């Protein structure tokens with residue numbers, strides 16, 4: 001198991017792709033939620049032409065495949081800690097889009113950060129950041145920051161609060177954690193959930209937030225793409 005995995009690494013390990021999809025979006029319509037998320041990224045100005053996007057916690061490749069379908073010159077490094085999710089991504093993503101998407105484990109990237117330094121224009125966490133325990137984020141984020149080129153951006157989408165904090169402390173907000181390693185650039189945009197068929201009133205739909213941040217340290221101007 002990866003040092004950087006979720007507390008319960010099996011939480012997203014589903015044998016069946018339908019179960020995997022249900023674990024990603026509980027209440028939302030799959031296509032509508034995907035469109036809305038891409039639209040929000042566009043509105044917040046994070047998608048640039050000819051960019052390399054790292055989709056951290058890519059799941060079955062929902063956002064990665066929509067990005068390369070929509071933007072001809074975007075390529076994606078799709079990262080997940082679950083081998084089963086990555087396998088589902090291989091069947092979910094249409095073959096023609098797999099030409100522009102590389103699927104890889106978090107462990108591989110984090111143990112070879114030097115290979116990927118300064119390679120990405122954008123790192124996105126869609127419905128993923130909040131599921132990663134705070135101590136794990138505190139280990140990962142300085143290394144993820146290294147993946148970004150000069151002026152590269154981080155985009156986080158989902159709940160406002162983390163699920164799991166430090167043992168003796170309530171979980172921090174996403175904003176607090178981002179600010180430890182990045183310059184928070186754009187104020188969060190409250191995004192009301194477009195829920196359909198809500199049956200579980202206990203958890204119910206919650207507003208979603210988008211956060212855009214930039215690297216704190218100015219980077220070397222010659223951002224050499226090592227991929």
Ligand SMILES: C[S@@+](CC[C@H](N)C(=O)[O-])C[C@H]1O[C@@H](n2cnc3c(N)ncnc32)[C@H](O)[C@@H]1O
Pocket residue numbers: 004005006012023024025056057058059060061062063079080081082085106125126127128131132136
């Ligand atoms: C709710 S799903 C979101 C999937 C995808 N981003 C989407 O919106 O369709 C969360 C994903 O994050 C992955 N994940 C959780 N912790 C991770 C970590 N530390 N590194 C990489 N992926 C992780 C899970 O395996 C799961 O596929």
